[in-house]
Amino acid sequence: MFVPHSEIDLKKMFEELSISSLDDLFTHIPETLKLNDGLNVPATLSELESIAHFESVESKNTQNLICFAGGGHYDVYLPHTVKTLTMRPEFMTSYTPYQAEISQGILQILFEYQSLICDLTDMELANASLYDGATSVAEAISVAINKTKRDGVVVSNGFNPNTKEVVNTLVDKNKFNIKYVDLVDYQFPEDYIFTEEDAAFVVSLPHYEGSAQDLTSIVQNAKAAGVISICYVDPSMLGILKTPGSMGFDIVVAEGQSMGSPLSFGGPTVGWFATKKELARLVPGRIIGESRDANHTKTYVMTLRAREQDIRREKASSNICTNQTLNAVGSTIHLSWLGPQGLYEIGYQAIQKASYMKQQLLEHNFNISNQNNSLREFILETSRPAKDVIIEMGAKGFLAGIKYSENEILVAVTEKRTKNEIDDYISSLQEVVNA
Amino acid sequence: MHSGGNASSLPLVGGAPEPTINQLSKPGRRASRFPKLDVPVTEINNPAIRTDKPSLPEVSEHDLVMHYSRLAHRNFAVDVGFYPLGSCTMKYNPRFADYVASLNTFANSHPSTPEAFTQGNLEVLHELEGFLLEITGMDNATFQPPAGASGELTGLLIIKKYLEENNLTNKTDIIVPDSAHGTNPASARMAGFNVVEVSTDIRGMVNIDDLRSLVNENTAGLMLTNPNTGGLFEENIMEISNIIHESGGLVYYDGANLNAIVGVCRPGDMGFDIVHSNLHKTFATPHGGGGPGSGPVAVKSFLKEYLPGPIVEKNDDQYTWYTPSSSIGRMHGYHGNFLVALRALVYMKLLGKEGLDTLGSYAVLNARYLSSIISKIIPLAYNEPCMHEFVATVKDLKKSHKIKAYDVGKALLDKGFHSPTIYFPLIIEEALMFEPTETQTVDTLDDLAETLRIIIDELQGDDVSLESYPKNLPVGRPNELIPAKHLTVNWGDFELLEITE
Numbered sequence: 001m002f003v004p005h006s007e008i009d010l011k012k013m014f015e016e017l018s019i020s021s022l023d024d025l026f027t028h029i030p031e032t033l034k035l036n037d038g039l040n041v042p043a044t045l046s047e048l049e050s051i052a053h054f055e056s057v058e059s060k061n062t063q064n065l066i067c068f069a070g071g072g073h074y075d076v077y078l079p080h081t082v083k084t085l086t087m088r089p090e091f092m093t094s095y096t097p098y099q100a101e102i103s104q105g106i107l108q109i110l111f112e113y114q115s116l117i118c119d120l121t122d123m124e125l126a127n128a129s130l131y132d133g134a135t136s137v138a139e140a141i142s143v144a145i146n147k148t149k150r151d152g153v154v155v156s157n158g159f160n161p162n163t164k165e166v167v168n169t170l171v172d173k174n175k176f177n178i179k180y181v182d183l184v185d186y187q188f189p190e191d192y193i194f195t196e197e198d199a200a201f202v203v204s205l206p207h208y209e210g211s212a213q214d215l216t217s218i219v220q221n222a223k224a225a226g227v228i229s230i231c232y233v234d235p236s237m238l239g240i241l242k243t244p245g246s247m248g249f250d251i252v253v254a255e256g257q258s259m260g261s262p263l264s265f266g267g268p269t270v271g272w273f274a275t276k277k278e279l280a281r282l283v284p285g286r287i288i289g290e291s292r293d294a295n296h297t298k299t300y301v302m303t304l305r306a307r308e309q310d311i312r313r314e315k316a317s318s319n320i321c322t323n324q325t326l327n328a329v330g331s332t333i334h335l336s337w338l339g340p341q342g343l344y345e346i347g348y349q350a351i352q353k354a355s356y357m358k359q360q361l362l363e364h365n366f367n368i369s370n371q372n373n374s375l376r377e378f379i380l381e382t383s384r385p386a387k388d389v390i391i392e393m394g395a396k397g398f399l400a401g402i403k404y405s406e407n408e409i410l411v412a413v414t415e416k417r418t419k420n421e422i423d424d425y426i427s428s429l430q431e432v433v434n435a
Numbered sequence: 436m437h438s439g440g441n442a443s444s445l446p447l448v449g450g451a452p453e454p455t456i457n458q459l460s461k462p463g464r465r466a467s468r469f470p471k472l473d474v475p476v477t478e479i480n481n482p483a484i485r486t487d488k489p490s491l492p493e494v495s496e497h498d499l500v501m502h503y504s505r506l507a508h509r510n511f512a513v514d515v516g517f518y519p520l521g522s523c524t525m526k527y528n529p530r531f532a533d534y535v536a537s538l539n540t541f542a543n544s545h546p547s548t549p550e551a552f553t554q555g556n557l558e559v560l561h562e563l564e565g566f567l568l569e570i571t572g573m574d575n576a577t578f579q580p581p582a583g584a585s586g587e588l589t590g591l592l593i594i595k596k597y598l599e600e601n602n603l604t605n606k607t608d609i610i611v612p613d614s615a616h617g618t619n620p621a622s623a624r625m626a627g628f629n630v631v632e633v634s635t636d637i638r639g640m641v642n643i644d645d646l647r648s649l650v651n652e653n654t655a656g657l658m659l660t661n662p663n664t665g666g667l668f669e670e671n672i673m674e675i676s677n678i679i680h681e682s683g684g685l686v687y688y689d690g691a692n693l694n695a696i697v698g699v700c701r702p703g704d705m706g707f708d709i710v711h712s713n714l715h716k717t718f719a720t721p722h723g724g725g726g727p728g729s730g731p732v733a734v735k736s737f738l739k740e741y742l743p744g745p746i747v748e749k750n751d752d753q754y755t756w757y758t759p760s761s762s763i764g765r766m767h768g769y770h771g772n773f774l775v776a777l778r779a780l781v782y783m784k785l786l787g788k789e790g791l792d793t794l795g796s797y798a799v800l801n802a803r804y805l806s807s808i809i810s811k812i813i814p815l816a817y818n819e820p821c822m823h824e825f826v827a828t829v830k831d832l833k834k835s836h837k838i839k840a841y842d843v844g845k846a847l848l849d850k851g852f853h854s855p856t857i858y859f860p861l862i863i864e865e866a867l868m869f870e871p872t873e874t875q876t877v878d879t880l881d882d883l884a885e886t887l888r889i890i891i892d893e894l895q896g897d898d899v900s901l902e903s904y905p906k907n908l909p910v911g912r913p914n915e916l917i918p919a920k921h922l923t924v925n926w927g928d929f930e931l932l933e934i935t936e
Contacts, residue, residue, distance in 0.1 A: 001785050001786045001787075001789070001790040002526070002527050002529065002719075002786075002790075002873075002874050003790070003793070003797045003873050003874065004874065004875070004876045005797065005800075005876075005877070009876065009877045012877060013800060013804045013877055016804055016807050016808065017800075017803055017804060017807055022793065022796040022797075022800060023796075025796060025799050025800060025803060025820070026699060026796075026799075027820075028668060028670060028819075028820055029668055029670070029699070029700060030670065030672075030673070032673075033672075033673075033700040033701075033704055033705060034699065034700055035698065035699060035700055035701065035792075038698060038788060038791075038792035039569050039570060039698055039788060039791050039792055040569055041566055041569055041570075041783070041787065041788050041791055042784070042787055042788065043787045043788050043789065044785065044786060044787030044788065044789045044790055045784050045785060045787060046785075047531050047785065050531070050535075050781065050784055050785060051534075053784065054535045054538065054781065054784075055538065057555045057558050057559060058538045058539065058540055058541055058555050059555065060554045060555035060558060061540035061541075061544060061552065061553050061554065061555035061556060062540070062548075062551075062552035062553075063539065063540060064539075065545075065548065065552060067545050069545045069547045069548070071547055072768065073545055073546055073547075073769075075543075075545065077469075079467070081466070081496060081499070081500060085499075085500065085503045085504070085507075087533065088503075088504070088507045089512055089513075089514035089515075090507035090508070090510040090511075090512045090514065090515060091507060091510065091512070091723070091724055092512075092528075092533075092721045092723055092724075093512040093513035093514045093515075093528050093721045093722065094510050094511060094512040094513070094722065094723075094724045095511075095512075095513075095518060095520060095523060095525060095722050095724070095725070095853070096722070096724065096725035097724065097725065099511070099844070099848060099853065099854050100910070100912075100913045101845070101848055101905050101908040101909070101910055101911065101912070101913075102510070102511035102848050102853065102908060103510055103511060103724075104453075104506070104509040104510065104909055104910060105506040105507055105508070105509040105510030106506075106510050106724040106725070108453060108455070108506055108509070109503070109506055110724075111455070111924070111926075112455055112456050112457075112926075114924055114925060115455075115457070115924075115925045115926040115927075116456075116491065116492075118925045119489075119490040119491065120489055120490065120491070124925060125922065125924050125925060126924075126925075128725070129726070131581040131582065131585065131767065132581065132767060132768045132769075133768055134765070134767065134768030135581075135585075135766075135767065135768070160768070162765055162768050162769065163768060165764050165765040166764070166765045166766065166767065166768060168764050169592065169743070169763055169764030169765055169766060170588075170625075170766075172627055174627075175627075205483065206483070212481055212483035212484075213481075213482060213483055214482035214483050215483075238489055239488070239489045240484055240485065241483050241484065241485065242483055242484070242485045243485075246485075255768065262542045262543050263542075263543050263544055263545050263546065264542060264543075264544075264546075264773060264774050265541070265544040265545075265546050265548075265553070265556050265769070265770060265773040265774070266546025266767075266768060266769025266770050266771075266773060267546075267581060267727070267767065267768075267769060267770060267771050267772040267773050267774065267775070268581065268726075268727030268772040268773075268774060268775055277922055280922055286725065287924055288924065289917070289918020289919070289922070289923045289924045290917075290918060290923040290924075290926075291913045291914045291915065291917040291918050291923065292913070292914055292917065293910045293911035293912060293913050293914065294902070294903075294911050294912065294914075295911060297452055297909075297910050297911070298452040298910075299910040299911075299913040299914075300913075301913040301915055301918060303915070303918035303919050303922075303924065304918075304919055304922075305919075308617075309584070309617040309618050309620075309621035310616070310617035310618075310859075311617065312617070312621070313617045313620040313621060313630075314620035314621060314623065314624040314630040315624075316617070316621040316624075318621070318625070319584045319587065319588060319618050319621035319622040319624075319625050320582070320584055320585075321582065321583065321584045321616075321617075321618050322582035322583060322584065322713075322715065322722075322725060322726040322727075322728040322730075323582070323725055323726040323727075324581070324723075324726045324727045325723050325724040325725035325726045325727075326721075326723030326724055326726065326727060327723075327726075327727060329723075329724065332456075333499070333503055335491055336456050336466075336491070336492050336494060336499050337466045337467055337496070337499060338466075338467045338491065339464075339465045339466065339467060339491050339492065339493045339494070340488040340489050340490065340491045340493065341465055341467070341488065342465065342466075342467030342469070342491075343489050343491060344488050344489065345467075345469045346469075349469065349472055351479055352472055352474055352476060352477065352479075353472075353474050355474075355477045355479070356474035356475065356477070359477070373481060375479075375481060375483075375484075390549060391549060391551060394549070394551065394552050399545055399547075399548055399552070402547045415469060418470075418473055419473040419474050422474070
């Protein structure tokens with residue numbers, strides 16, 4: 001399958017190599033290592049047979065759940081224009097653009113991607129993508145540690161637990177002291193005292209729980225103690241939130257799924273990473289720069305390559321090589337499709353619809369833990385175990401949210417949700433909790 | 436000569452530079468439309484909210500489509516021409532896999548959806564794990580690592596945790612061949628190990644005497660590809676893995692070169708304890724211009740409980756998530772690059788036993804044939820039978836005519852082929868590393884060799900200016916100093932630079 005060799009081809013190649021069979025290629029491999037009977041795997045399937053197989057496997061997933069789950073991944077509308085352009089084979093089947101002369105397409109898009117992210121976050125320099133939001137947080141912490149040579153890491157507890165777990169995996173706990181700071185009334189404490197041992201302050205905007213605050217004065221306090229401030233931002237809210245740059249952050253990272261990637265069961269998505277130029281030489285991953293060729297024609301090229309693993313090896317700032325370029329292409333095209341008004345509307349409509357939902361839930365005697373300072377995502381209290389409520393809501397056609405605690409569900413509303421879906425959610429929820 | 440892999444007809448030629456999307460922006464234009472808000476408006480009072488609009492380009496949908504389509508035309512790809520790119524396994528990526536990855540709940544499941552509602556997705560991962568374990572000869576796998584380098588780090592963190600739990604914290608050295616990919620030493624450092632380099636012998640294989648002298652009570656493990664980065668099968672692999680095991684260390688398989696041995700032999704039978712695979716190389720998922728990849732890690736059963744969790748398990752026809760008891764912790768926010776894993780499964784199902792049993796054989800046949808015909812033009816680095824890739828060198832041409840590997844690569848671009856990998860492995864001077872993969876025809880291989888012969892002749896000409904290659908592409912060689920010096924990485928910067936200079 002996909003091997004093009006005809007009998008005539010094989011004859012010609014065998015003659016060139018003076019062999020008479022494929023097995024003759026491997027006389028130098030120890031006999032004891034060879035697979036004499038081949039692999040124990042199923043027989044080949046034609047494309048036609050595979051369609052039936054994979055459609056049947058896909059049908060085992062519960063179909064058409066209306067999504068009220070968020071936590072970093074959001075059911076934002078992804079236009080067909082963005083999907084089809086991103087999937088163009090010239091982008092999708094190309095290699096890393098080391099050969100600039102035949103890779104100007106990908107290079108220019110990544111340059112646009114970096115620039116758009118800088119504009120949106122008020123930063124000066126972005127890289128060409130990292131794996132996802134969670135790993136980007138860990139990479140940002142390692143930049144702060146390398147910059148400050150300190151060993152304390154102050155992390156807000158208002159993060160997706162999975163993100164905290166990735167940080168715990170990737171930041172060496174034997175060498176560095178990770179201090180998780182609880183939110184107070186769903187806000188990071190304004191009076192938190194940073195010390196001269198702290199390398200990084202990491203906080204989410206909005207917090208995982210959906211609450212948001214202006215973080216400017218906390219970032220100022222961190223800066224006064226020489227701490228690098230890292231903002232994990234929800235990109236689909238950047239049309240309506242104050243920018244992390246305007247709040248004084250040094251590094252901005254994001255889970256970029258909502259900009260250009262389908263939910264994809266969590267991957268592939270893209271990690272955004274942007275910062276100030278003074279940190280340029282510590283940035284992980286690839287960076288694209290604008291240059292000129294010998295004829296002064298505009299040319300894009302990978303730059304600051306000396307930071308990277310293929311050149312610096314064990315002294316590299318990160319081991320990242322393959323990144324999430326195609327998802328970054330998706331972000332670029334989606335953001336260009338949205339424009340300022342579109343990105344604003346995604347945030348504005350989500351918040352308005354969440355406000356309506358919260359109001360309706362209160363009117364139907366449900367409690368919301370963070371009614372006042374939450375935006376598009378909030379914590380719904382459930383009289384029955386959250387786990388059971390989520391399963392039973394699934395039977396009614398809703399992904400009700402993410403279990404937050406034994407009796408709380410984190411509910412997210414995107415611009416895609418309609419008044420009818422919200423009303424139906426609430427009446428289904430009443431049936432479930434009263435059952 | 437006509438061949439399917441020759442892209443010299445491409446209309447990449449000449450023309451003006453493409454403006455940026457920002458240069459196409461005009462106030463008031465837009466592509467996006469949204470439904471009218473269908474809920475009553477409430478006042479939003481939150482100090483984090485701003486009043487002005489974000490800064491983004493304003494373009495019509497048609498302008499947007501034309502701009503990005505033109506950029507697509509300025510890009511080489513597997514669907515366009517032949518990449519003889521060593522170490523990268525740029526094989527054909529079946530279109531059909533993209534169809535499967537676009538099916539509704541595969542593409543659109545929220546990652547927090549409970550396992551009860553995502554049995555199909557879990558079945559995909561479980562079935563793929565079965566294929567992968569059979570192909571590599573291992574016992575358990577995780578799909579969290581989103582790329583090969585992340586897989587390497589996963590493997591090394593597993594070694595570290597295993598050593599910690601067995602009170603072997605004195606073992607701090609990871610041995611890496613001097614021919615290894617840069618990610619190997621970088622990953623070892625990230626995991627907190629010391630990197631110790633083992634040399635390569637004259638035949639191009641791990642220097643066993645050197646290895647013995649480096650192994651001691653501090654040896655935590657060895658990272659190795661087999662075939663190695665020179666494209667040669669490490670014939671003494673059993674001796675190598677025994678040396679490491681006798682010292683109490685573990686042996687890690689870098690799956691970069693797995694394509695050579697699929698259906699021929701298995702890392703798990705060679706003494707490897709941990710194996711990562713690059714689904715975007717061996718199992719034909721598209722490279723995406725640099726990603727996404729997927730770097731699943733498979734281990735022998737004694738290491739199962741260290742894997743990043745959760746992993747999929749099957750109990751009585753139900754698939755469930757299981758978090759290993761001594762897990763190193765998550766390597767990814769959710770389940771890794773699920774849609775990449777799905778595409779790899781589609782590829783494996785299409786190939787089945789017939790295709791997988793001979794996969795490595797055809798990959799090696801193509802490389803061995805290409806090495807044979809190219810060796811008549813430029814010398815090979817090693818006089819050994821190659822596996823799926825081989826290294827040639829132009830160090831003699833550099834001495835005689837100042838022709839560098841870089842020049843040969845650039846001249847090939849002009850003739851419709853991607854450059855081979857150059858200057859890698861680092862231990863070979865003026866290296867050109869070729870990997871044809873099994874999906875190219877013999878005509879394309881002949882065409883590449885013939886083109887290489889023409890180029891070598893041309894570059895040795897009397898009045899040749901080597902720097903002028905490539906000549907037929909939209910841009911020539913970029914000045915690599917400007918962006919590094921002036922950080923022209925964000926639009927607007929360049930105009931500033933030109934004013935100030």
